Amino acid sequence: MLITSPHNPRIKQVIALRDRKDRERSGLMRVEGYEELSLALDSGVRPHTLFFCPALWRTPEQAQLLLRMRALGTETLEVSPRVFEKLAYRDHPDGWVATVPLIETRLAALRLGATPLLLIAESVEKPGNLGAMLRTADAAGVDAVIAADPLTDWGNPNIVRASKGALFSVPVAAATSAEVLTWLAERAIPVIATTPQASLRYTDANLRGPVAIAVGEEKHGLSRRWLDAAAQQVRIPMVGRVNSLNVATAAALLIYEALRQRGVS
Template sequence: MNPRHEITSRQNERVKHAAKLRDARQRTKQGRFIIDGVREIGRALDAGIGLAEVFLCPQMCSSPAAQELLSRLDHSGAVVAEVTGDVFEKLAFGGRSDGVVVVANTPDRNIDSLELPANALVVVLERLEKPGNVGAILRSADGVGVDAVIVVDPQTDLFNPNTIRASVGTVFSRQIYTATTEQTLARLRHWGVCLFAARPEAELIYTEIDFSQSTAIVLGSEATGLSSAWQQADVKGIRLPMKGIADSLNVSTTAAVLLYEARRQRE
């Protein structure tokens, strides 16, 4: 167990470096990211995410879940610092009051390490720009039990605090990868995965599709849709029926509908 240090100043260098991790450029530069919340930190530990630093405010860590987590963190190998409420306020994201924040080392999520089982179910997210949508989709993917999520040409980094929060920590799954569109298409074709791209103008309704075969469901940015790479002959366009004036649903809602239909068919 590492000894705990005490930090009382918001100007402490470790505190300042950790607070900078709210910025994507700093996450890239430092090769680290920040995690708030007892549940999210616990799931990071469960997934084997390497922790570098722990900042905890003892008077805020009163819940049984927080106390259990602190015991795990004391044995994590990370540097543990007790901070004042004022210092913790500088570190915490979105008004979180769980009393603990950690700095983690960014894991490698390169698609080169991806291996798919037979009859796989895969989600591909191309150029999604809103971290909350990415996180919500990861949560649905976890609930359905997909075999892999491939985040393609992302417009927001995978460990954005909003992504972590919206995913309730499921972003730490080992089955989430990043890649380019070209890499993703090449891999999925090599494995013989059937490709289904969600597009509002598609002719096929999603309930007309056989998702029980090896399947990749591809979703794109709400602003710009999918790139032309997903309009090739071996990619089938699918859509949800829309009876009102809107032509599509939020991308995270669309993902949930499609994924649970795939799971229904497979069961």
């Protein structure tokens, strides 16, 4: 079946998934891009429906992904280039968009090891920052990234795009700050709070044991609730005129300091 009209109801349904209310109502989210979908499949995701346009594929070998999805029972619908341009969320699309079930985001669903390394993002607003954190978390083997008092949902297509698909390889959760702090306390996981006002350098903090590294929203940083709950407050040395780093960069520095202390090479 080849869909040639951008007004096709199936196309409208996928476009509607750009809106959070439609994602929550349908229980589905959209994933765009060959690399993102490949990682999703490698992470155990079973797509619901695939919309593909061979005319936009970058290499003939990408056809193998279509076969993988069909083997999983995914419904596959070919669309014309004109329709795909309407369907696509980003510039220069590569001919791949799929709908997949919303990912699990309950704290109770997280499974932790003996020495968990967690990243807490309190009220981080920009999907690009959340996506960058997920890429770092995937590279560093972080146990989970938790959105506290989230301002967007994990199914936001901009997070999927910015994470390059790492959203599906890193466990995530979302809850209120009160719920996250209670959950951490019950598991005796101390919070390391990042703030420019701290006296302790982040390299001097003990990050070898179970730890939850907390970073705050882009403009004001962590709230008083998180600062007061922290076992330690740490700062990243700054010698320039700007008094703070991008939140995703700050998170990456602390995560890799934790790996250094733990002897991970």
